[in-house]
Amino acid sequence: MDRKCTCSDLVGQYIDDGRLLLIQTIGSGSNGVVYLALDLATENPPPRQYAVKCVPKAPRGSRALYMQRQEVEFQATVCDHPNILTLHTVIEDEHNLFIVSDHCPGGDFFTFLSNNRPFRRNDAYLKRIFLQLLDAVEACHDENIFHRDIKPENILISADAKQVYLCDFGLATTKPFSRSFGCGSSHYMSPECIGFDMSLQGYSTRQNDVWALGVILLSMICGHNPWRHATIEDPCYRAFVKDSDYLGKTLPISAAANNIFRRIFMPEPLRRVSLPLLRLMVLQIDTFFMTDDEISRSSDHVKNAAARFFAEPVPRPPTSPPLERWIHVPGWDFSDNTLCSEGSADSSASPPTPPPHYDEPVQCEAADPTPAILEVPRGQNNNEDEHPPESMHHSGVQFGHEPRERIRIRRSFPSKASLKERHMGLVGRIFDRFSPHRVEH
Structure with a gap:
């Protein structure tokens, strides 16, 4: 008897009529699993990599299906922007949808920030990366698409750390104007989105x-x-509401940077800075940073935050094992040409130090009544009304799997050049009724 396919045990399986081979799980969440896939139709080794997000197909007529x-329609609309993750196609089988996008070997921006602290005293690099993110968000807004879940986990970075890509729509x-309060990740929500003020409409x-x-900028x-x-x-x-200079008095940011945050975090939304003006600022x-002299004359909170961020050694980011350790692909030899980044470490190497827990406050020796700023947390979605039904959730990812026949699908693999013109047709076609005995070539 055939076993029903799930998103959590597809390593080693083929999709797109054998063109794409799923070789490794690279991410998972409540709505599905993300796999690294090889394009076996690549003419010369190494084969091209893609990220394939597998989500269970929602029942017809359900909100989850909508x-x-x-999500596919929004990403297809804006993915021609250089800083938005490219969507190539969507493939389906009897049970799952496979959303095929570019693979970003640099990982997500949260891990990048936690493991590298790459922007310390580097104004030019900070400007370059943040403006890429700002331009991506502005491109979405120009198409009347509002993300609502912008956070480091939903930003990917290239292997050379020169490009970032907004993802997860x-x-x-x-x-x-929305009444879906609490939609997104609470650490990054505006006060009006959190919805504690019941008078807001x-x-x-x-x-x-x-x-x-x-x-994110902070x-x-x-x-x-x-x-x-x-x-x-x-x-x-609460301290910021009482004193809009609170961040400048407790963190090692320059006066000009503090002015930017005063404009961004205006309690009144209509007075908040616009994206074009923010870009200009x-x-x-x-510089975004205090000088050493300014830090020496600042509060103990500023001195402590500066010492922790600027002086502590930076842990090395995790590295990937060579491709041949993941899976054997008949006809391919990866002994001299792996797909992992330079400096790959042995799999026995100890893992990097995890980022500090959100509830760990910055310790200040002086008795300062100003509350301490906390380290960057990993955001959690608080959008229960927007989530698919419980039946769509898959927890406890299984990494083992039994041999299985190739997954039969019926989708083509369009190039990026034709995606912009065809995305509306693509969105309509991918939700057609599936026939397991028919495959389009």
């Missing part, structure tokens, strides 16, 4: 994205988020 269709919307999704960019400058949640119950946010700033 969300799946919408599962919570995006075309509504400039909704919030601006555009301004909510601007707020999230501000949280973490790039000094490795901290400004607060846990932007509510008056949070001591750090970032371009014109001389």
Whole structure:
């Protein structure tokens, strides 16, 4: 008897009529699993890599199906931008959808920030990367697409760390004004999106994205988020509401950078800085960082944060094993040409130090009444009304699998050049009824 396919045990399986081979699990979440795939139709080794997001097919007529269709449509609309992850195609079998995108071997931006601290005292590099992210968000807004879940985990980075790519449009919307409070990841939500003020009739999704960019910018400058949640119950946010210079008094950021954050974190959404103006302010700033002399004359909070962020050794990021350790592909020899980045370590090497827990406060020796800023947390989605039904959730990923026949699919593999013109037709076609005995070539 055939066993029903799941998203969590497909390593070693083929999709796209044998063209793509799933070789490794590279990510997982409540809605599905992301695999690294090889394109076996590549003419010369090594084969091209893709990231394949596998999600269970939602029942017809369900809200989950609507969300799946919408996520594909939104990403296809904007993925021609150089800083938005390219969507190549969507493949389906009887049980799952496979969303095929570019693979970014640099990993996600959260891990990059935690393991490398790459922007310390590097204004030019910080500007370059942040403006790429800002331009990606502005490109979405120009298409009336508002992301609503901008966070480091939803940003990918290239192997050479010179390009970033916005991804995961599962919570995006075309509504400039939303009443879906709490949609996104709470550490990056604006106060009006969190929805603690019951008198609000909704919030601006555009301004909510601007707020999230501000949280990310601060973490790039000094490795901290400004607060846990932007509510008056949070001591750090309450201190900021009372004194808009609070961040400049507790973190080693320059006066010009502090002015940017005052404009981004305006409590009144309509007074918040626009993306074009924010871009201009970032371009014109001389430095985001305090000088050593300014730090020496600042509070103990600033001195402590500077010592931790600027002086501590940086842990080495994790490295990938050679491809031949993952899986054997008949007809391919990877002995001299692996697909992992340079400096691959042996699999027995100890893992890198994990990022500090969000509840670990910055320790200050002096008795300063100002609440301490906390380290960058890993965001959690708080969008229960937007999630697929419980039946769609798959936890406890299985890495082992039994041999199985190749998954039969019926989708083509279009090039990026034709995607912009064809994405609407693609979105409509991928949800046609599946026939397991028919395959398109």
